[in-house]
Amino acid sequence: MSHVNKSAHPFDKGRLEALLSRRFFYAPAFEIYGGVAGLYDYGPSGSTLQANIIAEWRKHFIVEESMLELDTTIMTPAPVFETSGHVARFADWMVKDVKTGDVIRADHLVKNVLEARLAGDKEARGQAAAPAKEDEKDKKKKKSKTAKAAAVQLADDVAKSYEVTLAQLDNFSGAELGELCRKFNIRNPDTDNEVTEPQEFNLMFASSIGPTGQHPGYLRPETAQGHFLNFSRLLDYNNGRVPFASAQIGRSFRNEISPRAGLLRVREFTMAEIEHFVDPQNKSHPRFKEMRDVVLVLLDRHVQSSGNTTLIKMSIGEAVEKGIIANETLAYFMARIYLFLLKIGINPDRLRFRQHMSNEMAHYATDCWDAEIQNSTGWTECVGCADRAAYDLTVHSARTGHPLVVREALKEPIVTEKEVPEFNKKALGKTFKQDAGVLQKHVESLDEAALSKLKSELAEGSTTIIIDGKTFEIAPDLLRVERKTFKQSIREYTPNVIEPSFGLGRILYTLLEHTYWSREQDVERGVLSLPPVVAPTKVLIVPLSAKEEFDPLVQEVSSKLRRAGIFSRVDDSNTSIGKRYARNDELGTPYGVTIDFASVQNRTMTIRERDTMDQRIGSIDEVIAIVTDLVEGNIDWTEACQRLPAYDGVQAIES
């Protein structure tokens, strides 16, 4: 599929949103109750699109790489998140309007206000209409709904300092955000009131398990902990071998402070997460060579820290060699993420990988690259790819006393020698009575050098040791120090974790933006050019009219497609064929077949392709075979056209 915008019209977010609501891709949850910010329901088109993305994800990752799937609970007892650090640190900074008490997320406030002032500055300089450069941080283009600034020109150095601040925004602490508010005189744009100092707000939803309220619990903010807690069972399932990956698709919850950006920032969402467990001493990947030449667009942390956003294009092989991406496994997954996103229809020209800056990183991560996809709000993190190192397994193991380690049989045992003290316990007890234990403990804690020294002293006769002012006279018959050989045949280690984590709602919304356009002749005629692999319905069956003589053929085509595994829908509604096709263009249905009087007489059927509106004709069985090949990706429309003649009938004039 070509990603050139087919539309003669500029992208119109309002029209897309109207389409998505009209065709019930999604809608605010509890709409008839007035809705609640950050909660959305997916309708038939949206939930089927999501189910298809998930099915493809399962194929691309779980099946292709034999990952171990998991399905763990959302409700989680508090001790788990105390250990993982989420109770203490999974928080955002919020400020309150000093007069109204309205709550605003601090970093969003700074961003909205500074962006609005920069936009006002550009307007004053007469640059408002200038297109932003492709490689510039796109957030600047966005016009905030709440923060509007007058067209006031800023001093050059002020404008520059705003830009630097915005490029580093994800890097600031709460105190620093508060300082920025004072320094730049940032107020609540809705009221022009000052705001309070930033306070932390924990983003986990709290609840309580059981009838007596004695078990506090949280709804998980990520599925990851469920993987870590089951590590021993997973390792066992994998016959004790590392590396392996577990995978989970499921709902998570974050009680966002003031969600506003549609599906891009929500309080309940479906994630797909992979935890790839790997030897910390060997982060190579057995299939890296298959991905080595995949070229990604990168924005690394050094570039960002210097306050700019220059992108580089580089193969992952080169990026690993140059140390830009830390290791093969991280890079391998970045390439696999890239290929997955392309497969479902994301425009590769609007996809980049941005490395987290050090303060921005989650508390558990040592390195992290986000797959960011550009949409009308700017660059949006849609997939995180983090190296969590051994953080989680280590803290859970320490808290529970349950070892979360790999025990690996060494091919060559490691042989070591060391000095070992051996006591004549009976004589020791007789000589030192209750102090014998103190002496023994002291000697056992000595290092190699001290033991050697003791050994040579004892070789020459009795020696003296002073512990806490008490003197022990030790004769050679009480203690011997001997050199012994040790053989270690098992290596025990805590594996590291590479975590690709997908926000499916963000991907889904961005995909809708990337595939939306409208017909040249009529801006109202929207089309979603979803690839067949994810399109909610693959084939629309359109009987020319409600005449009963069409029914047996509709049944036949419908059941033949079902047997071929192709999901179709019948539209026998009481409107023109053109209108029915237009509705299905909005639903992203790639193919339509029409049953008319010729079908009844000659068993022929026409097929229409969504993007070109081309129509072809063939026998019913031929068309079914071709549409099956099209949907399964065996052929494209050009090849289909070679097998089917053009249809020049008049039945479905569309324009």
Add this chain to the structure above:
Amino acid sequence: MSHVNKSAHPFDKGRLEALLSRRFFYAPAFEIYGGVAGLYDYGPSGSTLQANIIAEWRKHFIVEESMLELDTTIMTPAPVFETSGHVARFADWMVKDVKTGDVIRADHLVKNVLEARLAGDKEARGQAAAPAKEDEKDKKKKKSKTAKAAAVQLADDVAKSYEVTLAQLDNFSGAELGELCRKFNIRNPDTDNEVTEPQEFNLMFASSIGPTGQHPGYLRPETAQGHFLNFSRLLDYNNGRVPFASAQIGRSFRNEISPRAGLLRVREFTMAEIEHFVDPQNKSHPRFKEMRDVVLVLLDRHVQSSGNTTLIKMSIGEAVEKGIIANETLAYFMARIYLFLLKIGINPDRLRFRQHMSNEMAHYATDCWDAEIQNSTGWTECVGCADRAAYDLTVHSARTGHPLVVREALKEPIVTEKEVPEFNKKALGKTFKQDAGVLQKHVESLDEAALSKLKSELAEGSTTIIIDGKTFEIAPDLLRVERKTFKQSIREYTPNVIEPSFGLGRILYTLLEHTYWSREQDVERGVLSLPPVVAPTKVLIVPLSAKEEFDPLVQEVSSKLRRAGIFSRVDDSNTSIGKRYARNDELGTPYGVTIDFASVQNRTMTIRERDTMDQRIGSIDEVIAIVTDLVEGNIDWTEACQRLPAYDGVQAIES
């Protein structure tokens, strides 16, 4: 697949549970933290089994019947559940131990204690070993872990009253349960202490939405409300037509009082729910004729109310005719549920449909049949099939003011005539001044008969009306009553809802019990005879040894199976082939293929069938084609054996 127990050994729940834990079908969530009752994680085998059951469910219901899929949020603002009645009534009765404060669900306490006493009675009468009759309420067989009673013989009438109580148990209110505790001297079996009066405990998990805590919310206890709140959008999506069904697969939560029965009673679970919206005046189903002859085992409410549990076998056609099942749509779904359960491997001899008794029914239901499946704990409700009538749509519409109705164009408009008063408003005002409104309102509220009488009085001249002691003298020029014709071309109504609701965890666990058996020669060698359609892995690929020369063939077979859409796993672990096959019998993998030296030399491969341990041989491509046919259900093993000769090699001796 035959459902005769293949095992020479009696069912051993302990061994099955050990297998399910060892092979990580599921395990207590947060196990390394000590676990929390009623929360379970599914491992690779369990989650893939669940995903396959869901995929089949989607095909059987959503695709086959063109249902509208939904994915709505779990987190729900409180007003929704206030309206639906869940805040007031979604509760169980609990009692507390008067000394320890331990919390017990009241009906479970009564059940466990009475069942234990009856078991003790049977033992005393020397009947303990007698097998319970097939059609008897199986719960009696269960030995409760907590309630053990001595082998004490009961008076005949006491035993009878226990049995009658148990058969009606689901029918009792909280006060009645309290009375039973006193009457039968029921105490906490763990401590022998008395218990308190039953109190209600609401089963919804509570939380709070947003940073200021002003929006109380609940985790949904069912997915249904998400369907009802979106009714208008769904109806619109379906072009305004009824009947149609929405469907949703998702997580729900119930804060059970003291969950103990493994996957059968949990606090977080995956449901699949259908809401079929239908005209209340016409609950026929267009495809009922396809299901008419399906025979179900029924236990209706009259039989239960009379205190017994006699089952009847009847076609749904007959059951609808006789009024046992209320309508065609309810019966149609019962038959479809039955066929689905058989398809995934439930034993039809251990499946019945039980009608709810009147007090037992959920507050929103007017009729309800549960598909109950027998397992080692008795008969367990796995699917509910309820007629919720217009309850939910009516209450949400009343609360929000948003009409949740169908507006249906009538084929024949309904023509009615009625008397209509027409005022001469100017003259009326002049005559009666400020009282004119009172008069007008009064006249407009008159019924047809009163208007007719007024009309004939006016035909004869002025007349008098007295309102609240005030007399109005009305002349014919002030008011005329005329007969008018009205034409109604739209019928507006609130649809009824038929709701099949599936508890997937319960079905999954029961399926594992139904398919578990062990080899005659060794009770430790467990097998799960899962049908290929739901088996987590379809084909195991077993290289004879770790020799590198097998690698290219393993890759080839693995990728050919992947291309054919067959999920396989390689087991190249360092154990004997027999042990690897035994492990996969426990995982329910129906087929295994072995790659050995003959494969390298002759490109042949053996295939092994799980249940019979039969081995056959053929060329690699032939075996792949046959295993594909087997997994897709095109052929069975007998047919496969006709195409492939028996293998009489020695490579995999198993017994």
